[in-house]
Amino acid sequence: MFYGRDRERKSIHDPTGTQILYGGRGLGKSALLADAGDRFEEQRPGAHHKLYLNLDKIGIGRGTALGAEAIWPTLDQELIRQGVLEEPRRRGPSLDSWQRVTGGITCWLAEDSDRRLLILLDECDRFFEADVPECTETRRLRGLGDDSRGRVKVVFAGLHSVQRFTRLARNGPFSHLAQTPTVVGPLAPQFAADLIVHPTRALGFEFADVDLVNRVLGFCSYQPFLLQIFGSRMVQVMQDKRARGTLAPPPYTIEESDVDAVEQDASLRSDITAAFKDTLALDDRYHVIANVLAQHARDNGLQTRLSDRELREECAGWWPGGFEQLDSEGFRAYLQEMVGLGVLAPNNDGQGWHLRGPNALRMIGTAQEIEARLLRAEQESRLEETVVLESRPVLDRRSAPLTIDQIDYLLGEPVNQVRVVLGTQATGVADVEQTLREVTGRVAGWSVRATRSAKEFRDELGFAGCADKRRLIISDLSLRSEKSCRGSLELARSVLPKAAGATRSVVLVSGAAQLGFWSELLTGPDADHDTVVVLRRHDPRSLKDWTQRHSLFETEERLTRLSAVTGGWPYLLDRALWLRERRPDQDRVLADLTTWLGQRGGAEQFVDTVGLLENETLKSAYDGIVEQLGTGWHDEAYHVTAVEMNGLPAERARRAVVCLEALQVFDRDGTRLRVEPVLQAAMELLAAGR
Ligand SMILES: Nc1ncnc2c1ncn2[C@@H]1O[C@H](COP(=O)(O)OP(=O)(O)O)[C@@H](O)[C@H]1O
Ligand SMILES: [Mg+2]
Structure with missing residues (x-):
């Protein structure tokens, strides 16, 4: 049974009404779309059609190859299934997918003047992120409405970025709409x-x-x-x-x-x-604003008000990067969003802002928690733009080892380019090929070849290709000799496609068996940082993103434990997912993982994947650092000195530290490093057993 939201539903049905719905998780966006869709069809059975699509299921995201245009083939299929579009004729002209869909809908509408189509797109956040700044696909979708004089309507629903996007794109596709986005907040x-x-x-x-x-x-x-x-x-x-x-x-x-x-x-x-924190987690700015107001409420009572200016200045004091760039209009828009999301009370009487009520204050936490959070704000907060780029797409079940930004970089522009991915089993090197295949597989226009032999590789490099395809060549070198790694890199740089204008992107994948090759790329006389992409552990921010994508360990307390147990190692996170499939209790999963790592067998298996044992010099450099510095934070110069004291000359000690960092065995904070504690504990356990 669905209750209320009459105004919103009416606005969805109205050809000139809202096209954007946004709000936190669990507030009823999807339920509203479903209800609006059903009632729309009931208005005129047979003539009114609705189409509901969850875009998260298609997996669109930011990055060249996860492009927003992937929406069209899916729309095409769904509309064929509903009988709105016809099956493509085999001999028909080959059209772009969006042209086929728009053309097909026009024909369908022309057959009967009562026909109308309501397209409901849910979970649009990543789609919009992928579509900015040009907003090509959004424009095309909007165009469906204009071209049909309102007989087709597209409604977009999602979390905050849907709303942010409309603000971002003031001059974009939504500028002509005489309506603001509709927030789906708490029920009346x-x-x-x-x-x-x-x-x-x-x-x-x-x-x-x-x-x-x-x-x-x-x-x-x-x-x-x-x-x-x-x-x-x-x-x-x-x-x-x-x-x-x-x-x-x-x-x-x-x-x-x-x-x-x-x-x-x-x-x-x-x-x-958790639901409340989810809402705050939508944007780190929400977080800071809510905690500043909570601090005032704790100190001076819940009714204390703060003006726009006071509030903004205080927020900027805790997190300058997040608020100094924001003009007062932009800031006020944030506050309005937070009213819609049920966090702030409306400022109807113009006397300033405060939290919605005692429950909100209770959920934000104690005075100490609030203070601690504000003190960490500058260090831990990220602007939305960067959060998106640092997140990792989900493969079938696990997270990809590469961030969106890294994937983008590997695919590159349509030029001839070579990149080398350095990774270990612990950072997910085995998933690189699959990630690139899946990401490019979601859109037309890419051809991917993974070569298995040197000859095949050379042939691919010089292959002219077809003009309308971008080519990606992947060569997994992780089981080869270092010599053949050097050879492949050399070839990729020198053998170019024979046809004029043809290009290809080459991705070489190198593992822990080739640490000498790594060292040359990272520190040698021919070191070339533009070529190298290093697979990383998750930092606290991307770990949070991971928990959201997998809907696991989402409370603050569990997230902290997850971080302590796994150290952000992809290998251990994959293991947590694997354990989770076997038992539903999340706390048990963390406990089991801890137990596993605390036993010799588990520790050994994990340490093996890190690659540290592959190279005597690096292993002994690592031991030297642990012996001298323990797991505390120190400037990186100290780490180099510790390795020197362990017997390496200065230059080699520096190289060893760089390679160790590429193996992800350090945490970094500015110029300071510390030995990553989860790995260190496992190493210690193995040493003790010897
Ligand atoms: N107006 C409503 N009346 C009845 N149930 C609702 C209403 N809005 C939401 N729900 C229920 O609340 C839950 C969360 O809603 P959902 O639409 O999934 O939220 P969202 O898509 O915003 O994350 C669902 O089980 C849904 O059926
Ligand atoms: Mg939903």
């Missing part, structure tokens, strides 16, 4: 009450009074998803009570003590807090 009180009261009533339970209902609504911040969880726990509590025979005959009354019992439920509390 009446409908929120219906959402909890009706289903419980249907099961035979009645709240003792309306105050009790209001208490539940406040506890769940009027958020549909949380109300649903609350309701199902409530029913559980009541059924247990009935089973114990402590209830009078029906209808059964829900008393205050029953609500108390549900509110005390630790896992519900953690769900509610």
Whole structure:
């Protein structure tokens, strides 16, 4: 059963109404799209068609090859399935996918003047990120509406970047719309009450009074998803009570003590807090703003207000990079978004801003937590733009070892280029080829060859190719000799396609068996940093992104533990996913992983994947550093000195430290390094057993 949102639904149906819906997780965007779609078809069965697409399922993202244009083939297929478009004729003219779709829809509309089409696109964030700055595909989608005088309408829904995008693209495709994006926030009180009261009533339970209902609504911040969880726990509590025979005959009354019992439920509390934090996690600026207001509320009471200017200055004090560039209009837009998301109270009387209520304050945390978070803000916050580029696409189940930015760099421009990926089993080197294949496979226009022999490789390099395809040649060298690595790199630089204008991107993949080759590329006289792409461990920020993409370990506490247990090593994260498939309890997964690493067999297996044992010099350099410096933070010069003291001349010691860093055995903070603790613990365990 769907409750409320009448205004929003009407606006979705209206050809001149909203085209953009945004809001945090669980607030009901998808449910609203589904409901609006169904009712649209009911208005005129047979003539009105809706098409709902979840773009996350298609896997569009930023980066050349994950382009936004991938939306068209999917639209094409779905519209064929619905009978709006016809199957492509085998001998027909070959059209671009978007032309086929737009043309096909025009024909379909022309056949019957009652026909209308509502295209509902859900989870559009990454699609928009991929489409800026040109916004070509968004324009084309919007054009469907203009060309058909409103008989086709496209609605986009997503989290914050959907909204951010519309602001970004003021002069873009949305500039002509006389409407602002619609926020899907907490439900209006009446409908929120219906959402909890009706289903419980249907099961035979009645709240003792309306105050009790209001208490539940406040506890769940009027958020549909949380109300649903609350309701199902409530029913559980009541059924247990009935089973114990402590209830009078029906209808059964829900008393205050029953609500108390549900509110005390630790896992519900953690769900509610997680949902709230999810909302704040949409943007690090939200985070800082909310914590600044919370700090004032803790110090001076919840009713304390801050003006736009005061609030902005204070935020800029904690995180200059995030707020100094923002003009006052932009800042106010952020505050409005946070009202829509149910975090801030509206500033209707013009007296300034404060948090929405005591629940919000409770969920943000204690005075100490708030202060600690603000102190870390400058170091840990990232602008949206960079967050996107540093995230990693998901392969079938695991995360790719490469970031979007790195993938972009490997694919490059249409010129002749060579890149070398350096990685180990621990950083996911075995997944590089698959990542590049999947990413390029999602869009037309790429041909990928993975060569298996030197001859095949040479042939591919010189191959003229076909003009309308970008070519990617991947050569996995990880099992070859260092000599053949050098040879392949040399060939890739010298053998160019024979036809004029033909280009190809070459990706050579090198593993831990070739650390001499790494050293030359990173530190030798011919070192060439533009060629090298090093696979990395996750840092705290990308780990957070990982947890969101896999919907795992999302609470702050679990995230901290995940980081401590895995050190951000992709190999260990993959293992966590593998364990998770076998047992649903997330805390158990972390415990099991810890146990596994604490035993000799597990530690050995992990250390093997890191590649440190492949090279005597590096292993002994590492031991020297641990012996001299332990796992504390020190300037990198100290690390070099520690290696010198262990017996290497200065220049070789410097090279060893660079190679060790490429193996990901250090954490870095500016010019300071420290030995990564998870690996170090495993190494120590093995040394102790010897
Ligand atoms: N207005 C509503 N009436 C009834 N249930 C709703 C309503 N809005 C959301 N829900 C329910 O709440 C849950 C979360 O909604 P969903 O649409 O998945 O959120 P979102 O897409 O914003 O993350 C779903 O189970 C959905 O059915
Ligand atoms: Mg959704």
